[in-house]
Amino acid sequence: MKGGSASSGGTDAPSNSSSSSSRTKKPKYSKFTQQELPACKPILTPGYVIMIFTAVGVIFIPVGLFSLFASESVVEIVDRYDIDCVPSNYSSNMLAYIQSTATNKTCTRSLNITKEMKSPVFIYYQLDNFYQNHRRYAQSVCFSYTIYFEESTCDHRHRNLKIAFRYVKSRSDKQLRSSKYESDTKDCAPEATSKGFPIVPCGLTAWSLFNDTYGFSVKNKALEVSKKNIAWKSDKGHKFGSDVYPKNFQTGELIGGGKLNSSIPLSEQDDLIVWMRTAALPSFRKLYGKIEVDLQVNDQVTVVIQNNYNTYSFGGKKKVVLSTTSWIGGKNDFLGIAYLTVGGLCLFLAISFILVYVAKPRPLGDPTYLSWNRNPAGN
């Protein structure tokens, strides 16, 4: 090598101490300015590649097995009742059945316990094809997402004069948190006011509250359904005020879903709180309650359903679900299977890499692979 390259000789660190260097424009030498910081420069050598693939495989497969096992240990009973609970004479016009106030909505279902269910057994209702995540729905939840520069917002007449400062465009639960703000229903349309009075809780979500009810019994012995702790603590504690009581709710010309007991503050209306927590997907479950006793194999659980909620007009399904949980939650094999698949794939890749290196060994950096000439410089 010729030492000719002007740059190779200059690694000497100049002394910055001399007084003259302060006057020169000579760049200060440091590992940082010269881009010579100590660094680790990993490259994907076969060793690393095989090691990483193997490690991922070795870790993922047991994790997958554990998850799958946990999911399998969960006992889940799902019963779809929306069609079967409509009397056969209404089966051609289910909508008329559900909208009529005269029809008997009670319906009895029997569920067979195939595996022992340890308490607590969670009761869910499941709705399909119900878009709680529709923008109109999710954002019309009667919570005003508007903060005014001035906090006192009771005065309707002045509201328009104030400059609205849109803070965030999602729920901020204002009306629900404190009775002070109960007239704050700006974005709740069309369920904001009823006959000129603000609705509490306002908005489409509360208005369309799910109102089927379930009663459970085994061997004619009623099972107690606990509604304790079915809502998130933070919702109860901070988003729904204990001094806010339902007002003018479901008093409009069009009744949506369930009604609320106006003597119970919102923070105690667990069903409402659960319902108000927007579901992510159009097919969702929400916690209805818990059964705090074990259910034995071959027990017949009788469910008495008050089939009130209208899913017939949009073709939604209604299901009642009984499920236990494990550390991984409810029954869903996906996580376990995905772990197993990815782990298996990694092991497979590791093995194929090993095979390739055995079949086609070459010393690292074999220049025959250095094939710049294959794509010669563009002329």
Place this chain on the structure above:
Amino acid sequence: MAGNRRKRHNFSSQIHAFTCGKTSFQGDHSLIGGPGFSRVVYCNDPDCFESSVLNYSDNYVRTTKYTLATFLPRSIFEQFRRVANLYFLLCAILSFTPLSPYSAVSNVLPLVVVIGATMGKEILEDWRRKKQDIEVNNRKVKVHFGDGVFESSKWKDLKVGDIVKVEKDEFFPADLILLSSSYEEAICYVETTNLDGETNLKLKQALDATSNLIEDSSFQNFKAIIRCEDPNASLYSFVGTMDIEEQQYPLSPQQLLLRDSKLRNTDYIYGVVIFTGHDTKVIQNSTPPPSKRSKIERRMDKIIYFLFGTLVLMSIIGSIIFGITTSEDIEDGRMKRWYLRPDDTTVYYDPKRAAAAAILQFWTDVLLYGYLIPISLYVSIEIVKMLQSRFINQDIHMYYEEADKPALARTSNLNEELGQVDTILSDKTGTLTCNSMEFIKCSIAGTSYGRGVTEVERAMASRKGSPLPQEATEEEANVVESAEEKASVKGYNFVDERIVNGNWVKEPRADVIHKFLRLLAICHTALPEIDEETGRITYEAESPDEAAFVIAARELGFEFYERTQTSISLHELDPVSCRSVERSYKLLNVLEFSSSRKRMSVIVRNEEGTLLLLSKGADSSVMFERLAENGREFEEQTKAHINEYADAGLRTLILAYRELDEEEYNRFNEEFTVAKNSLSADREEMIEEAAEKIEKDLILLGATAVEDKLQNGVPECIDKLAQAGIKLWVLTGDKMETAINIGFACSLLRQGMQQIVVNSDTPETKALEKSEDKSAVAAALKESVIRQILDGRTLLRASNESSEALALIIDGKSLAYALEDDVKDIFLELAIGCASVICCRSSPKQKALVTRLVKVKTGSTTLAIGDGANDVGMLQEADIGVGISGAEGMQAVMSSDIAIAQFRFLERLLLVHGHWCYRRISSMICYFFYKNIAFGFTIFFFQMYASFSGQTVYNDWFLSLYNVFFTSLPVIALGVFDQDVTARLCLRFPLLYQEGIQNVLFSWTRILGWAFNGVLSAIIIFFFCIRAMEQQAFRKGGEVAGLEILGATMYTCVVWVVNCQMALSISYFTFIQHIFIWGGIIFWYLFLLAYGAMDPYISTTAYKVFIEACAPAPFFWLITILVLISSLLPYFAYSSIQMRFFPFYHQMIQWIRVDGQIDDPEYVYMVRQRSLRPTTVGFTARFEASSRNLKADLEKMTEGQAL
């Protein structure tokens, strides 16, 4: 003062006496007062009513882009000229309408940050200019305040009509009319380096009428009115009149002193201000430099358009589906999705007006999917480029100790372009060479003197000698050089004991040597400057070769020490007495050098009264034909020597003289004076004609040879660049022989390389030129050029088969034809095919034209490098202009994009910084698109599950902080710090540079590959998350995952995936990368904690989502790990296969480094050879060519033996 002045008179000189001929009224002067010539200056009369009416601008010069008042509107306008920013502005406005799927603040804030950052940068840059302005505007100058009192005043306070006094080595504060100077003749010398890059001094002379105003007090009662042209940009023309005491005098450029030029060799001058501030010619001349954008940035725009197209497509799909689902919400008057209350709704969701709802939804979608287009891309790139530039400026290997000059990246937006340079167009003088001339040899009376060895001779010796001792000779050369440097006098490198120290008197033709040296000492236009302390004389000369002559004459005993207007005085060695005597010669005429004459002469009368014409001329063709019959005594030997010198890469001049008789001289002088004083257009021609008549029948004395020294490290640098596959074209104003010599010295040419010479200076063309009909001559010349080019092309095609290297050498005259529209394509074809191209005798304009031709026609990136004012056009035209911050003024540097001090730094600038910057920027952009596509598509996918209503799955602030906080710093770290291979390896494997030229790291396949990877990641993240978090409980407490939990989980996955993808794709982990990448992830969790802890007013859906819901659930952590690994798996598998079996060149080098074979020279050489395409220029190529020949010879010999 007066005493001082008188003393000065003895020194004063007026060599240019004839140029100071009386100015007279010309045709142009009649225009004064008319349109375009309306300026009226009331000199020395600031209070007079008329001047206050005229209200000319003040002398404040502003170079800043903005003022306080215009900053906001102008900079905002600049910002929104970018299409992307305009789009973001549109989004921001839309976000205030009910269309917006998220809050306005979260959308506006990033835009404000981005715009604010860019504007902050503008402020910073403008502030620097402002500081410079303040410095300039507050310089002091002495101004007449009335009553003959001059006081210091600031430049900016000058007004038109003020009288100023400028002292030696000060700059002129405005355009002035010279009134008088410290010289009796009212002349002064001016240095105009800042204006035109010329280093020689220019002479200005005031009117006779004002030349008596020699003292401050003379201005007490001075009054004058100047009428002149309006401000314009022409530096070399000026028309005006001056009225003094009812008398009118004409003014010409001869009286005009321009702002930014410098007073030299003159104690002081008085002048009157006529143009101030922005009216001055230099400011009128300054044009904003063309704004250049890099190829990568232009391609990036296309990607943005592509993404924008994708966005619109997605929005259309979304809005159509939304329209359909909305229209189905009411069927036969019955509500389907009753919970949406479609009967009582706004236009946005109205089933009866579904089309309108869909159109409005389209805009919502445009806002929603806006995350596909990275808002922070531009600002990140600007930050990165600024930091990259700082690294370039701080590179200690590009710092030039001697001149105390580091590299300076003046514009930062071309950094990555440095990594893609395909063709370098280089100036020669001052760039490849030092522009320092050394007198090294001479031929006197047919004998060659001088033993110095030139760089070229060294190169030639090594070329002729065996290839292996090449290094040895170079080392030797270095030794010799260093030995020489010890005792050297700048510009003088003459070693010959026969001549030096007065030994020449013993030589057989001492009389000729005497005349020769005397001629060197007299025939020039240099000015002596005596250092008053040491008594040493230095010279101020127009060109470095002239200085070299005077210095040589001084060193050899003919010391030129004084010049007056009429005389030249020498200390000369008397050949008889061998003592130094003072002699002075009466200077009668100077026949100046011009490019057409290629010679200069002086006519002097010596002390004996003999009239002598002393002449030196460039070309043999110029001088030899002017020799008298009896003057050709040494013609043959001298010609031989000249050829020898030219071969050695030296500049030669021929010296000749002649004695004149009085009568002939008088006749000439008469004619010459008439010609000088004539004002007609053909004045130049008349002067030339007169000179022609006297410059004949000369007697040859000999020839001089001056070495144009190559800069340090130039051959090595060119070799490296050639190995990197960069083509180097030399564009020089020098003559062909010199250019070829330098070509050899730089290894651009070598023996055995076929040279295609396109020349219009051949005997045939000469003959053609004699003909009268100019157009016929032009046509014939053009034809000849085309023929030569076509011949060259045939040669080229033949050589393509034999892979022989060709060199193209073309002269300026031919170039003029070759650049014509109908010829330039074949010319370019030929030029591109040749390994080296040398254009000699090319004008600045031609340089720019060639640059444009290469840039436009081949589409490849061009880099122009030069140091002089004549390179400015080329520098501005090229994709990148690199200025050499050398001695020849700042003009080139001011118009360059990057300034370096030495040509050799180009190697590091391109191969290291260029490569790195190219790689960094291209990886950065690819990664940017990756991360935004990965994020944006998850939003889109969610829409499929929210009936395309525009509901976002993420919290508003997650959305808006994505580009700003959680993913931006690692990208910036990548753009600033990443290195594929170290600087040492970059230089060791120059071919690595081809990655940039071929643009492999930013090809469409690579970009689309990254985009595909982004979509893939989005698919894995989204579908894994929603499949895993379906309806079932996601933790032991039986709670199900709602929108906010899904959003937080998915966002966590996105942050992990994009940051780890970054970690996978960078190859240089310093602690900075670690901090930014892992810090980004940790910061996300901290943010989630902090944000979640805020009041639900603010945190909304993120309220306690992490603490209460996600963190305690093992499910959350499991899904994060699963999604992370699965998303990275495709890329990881792909890159391990690619790295192993289809490595890029930089990856090959990484392999070699990892294997520890980097220090095995043989191995490295093998790799380099294997991967090299044949290099055609540079000394490595030369070395190989000669070893090939050697091998061939050996084979022949063995064959012969076998036979």
